[in-house]
Amino acid sequence: MKLVFAGTPEVAVPALDALLASGRHEVAAVVTRPDAPAGRGRRMVASPVAERAEEAGIEVLKPVKPREPEFLERLKEIGPDCCPVVAYGALLPRAALDIPAHGWVNLHFSLLPAWRGAAPVQHSLMAGDEITGASTFLIEEGLDSGPVYGTVTEEIRPTDTSGDLLTRLAFAGAGLLAATMDGIEDGTLKAVPQPSEGVTLAPKITVEDARVDWTAPALRVDRVVRACTPAPGAWTTFRGERLKLIQVAPVPDRTDLAPGVLSAGKKSVHVGTGSYAVELLWVQAQGKKPMTAADWARGARISGNETLGG
Numbered sequence: 001m002k003l004v005f006a007g008t009p010e011v012a013v014p015a016l017d018a019l020l021a022s023g024r025h026e027v028a029a030v031v032t033r034p035d036a037p038a039g040r041g042r043r044m045v046a047s048p049v050a051e052r053a054e055e056a057g058i059e060v061l062k063p064v065k066p067r068e069p070e071f072l073e074r075l076k077e078i079g080p081d082c083c084p085v086v087a088y089g090a091l092l093p094r095a096a097l098d099i100p101a102h103g104w105v106n107l108h109f110s111l112l113p114a115w116r117g118a119a120p121v122q123h124s125l126m127a128g129d130e131i132t133g134a135s136t137f138l139i140e141e142g143l144d145s146g147p148v149y150g151t152v153t154e155e156i157r158p159t160d161t162s163g164d165l166l167t168r169l170a171f172a173g174a175g176l177l178a179a180t181m182d183g184i185e186d187g188t189l190k191a192v193p194q195p196s197e198g199v200t201l202a203p204k205i206t207v208e209d210a211r212v213d214w215t216a217p218a219l220r221v222d223r224v225v226r227a228c229t230p231a232p233g234a235w236t237t238f239r240g241e242r243l244k245l246i247q248v249a250p251v252p253d254r255t256d257l258a259p260g261v262l263s264a265g266k267k268s269v270h271v272g273t274g275s276y277a278v279e280l281l282w283v284q285a286q287g288k289k290p291m292t293a294a295d296w297a298r299g300a301r302i303s304g305n306e307t308l309g310g
Contacts, residue, residue, distance in 0.1 A: 001081035001185045004061075006031040006104070010048040011170045012086035015107055018174035019084065020056055025181055028078050029059040031066070033089050067093040075099050082184060084177055085139065097139060102184050104139040107177045109169045110202070111135060111151055113194040116144035117202035121162045121169065124202075125227035128219070130156055132165070134173035136180040138191045143201075147191030149180045161229040205232055212236045214260035214309045217275040218250040236308045238285075238300070243308065246282035246290055260307040264297040271308055 003025050005016050019027050030053035038045040046054070053060045059078075063071035072095055082102035097104055110120035112135040117123075124132045133153040140146040152172045156165060183189025210228040212221055212235065225245050228234040234245040248271075257263055257272025264270075270277040280293035285300075 001025050001102070001181065002079065003027050003181065004029045004031060004075065004078060004080040004083045004100070005049075005053075005085075006083055006088040007049040007086040008033045008047045008089045009087050011109075011166055012049050012088075013052050014170045014174040015084065015086045015177045016049060016052055018178040019181065022178050022181070025185070027056075027058055028080060029061055031061045031063070031071075031075075031083075031088065034062045034064055066090055066096050072096060072099070082181065084181060086173070086177065092139060094141060097141070105136055105149065105177070105180060105184070106139050106144070106146075107173045108135050108137065108144055109133075109166065109173065111153065112137060112144060112148055113196075113199040115200050115202040118204040120202040121166050122202070122205045122227040123200070125156065125160065125162055125165065126223050127200075128223055132156055132169070134169050134176055136173075136176055137194075145194060147193045149183065149189055149191050150176055152176045159226070161226045163230045207232050207235075210234050212245060212309065214271065214307075215274045218252075218273040218278050219275070221273050221278050222248055222250050237310055238306075238308055241286045243286070244284035244290075245280065246284060248278045248280055251277045251279050260309045262297075262302055262306050262308060264294075264302040267294055269293040269297045269302075 003019060005019060005027055007016060019025060030049060032047045032049045035044040035046050050060050061071060061074060075096065076099055080100045083100050083104040085104050085106040092104060110124060111133040115123050131153055133151050135151045136149040138146040154169055154172060180189060205228060210232050212224055225234040225248050229246060235242050236245060237243065251270060254270055254277040257270060257277050259272050259274055261272040269280040271280060282290055283293050283296050284290045285296060
């Protein structure tokens, strides 16, 4: 088939690579979000998908909004049979959805109908799921509600961050998306409607969602930190300033600390929660680089009655 691939961040690149390597389909163009400011200098930078497409010599379309007439006209001129999508980041209008004969097929990082929305991996970790996966489905105008072509499953490991899990799903999902294109092309794959039960939503994680509540149980604190790493970054406050929490570990045999109370030893830093303590492993103070919690505590000269989170 002739394909137009839509995607933006690094997590979409493995899927684009898989389609380019398949040898069975032609990736005629790529649709991605416009260049955006990045880094300290805030210079305009192309998306990872745009950079990869340019390396491969593929036409790159960067509409501000995919309902722009110029974009829709160019898409019609290209005449794709199908448009595979991975984390594109913009809502597609009906006028765009109707152009390819086989529609737009999205790779979504959950086992639908669970975790429909922008942050499925983060919400899966926060909820304590043991298994997640990826799904390919036909995009409709509803939120991730279209019929499903296929799925792959992935076990969630006890120390997984959202970054760890998303990396594995990006590569597993790339193979799934390529296989989905093959099945659509040869007519062996039919999309199956999602069940009406089991629907959960995964809206974008806000900075406030990433704030750690020390009255929550230790397992919940650990899940929030892992779910929000690397983005948007779990955090708390210390002496009125924000402290980023990069890695923690539950300490089930320590139950003597009240929620938020710090206990700093020479080699470890513990904090009380609503159940038992957690150990701070890596943190980042405001204006500083990431460091071990023990190094941070020595520099901060923590006294015996200090707390996190106010």
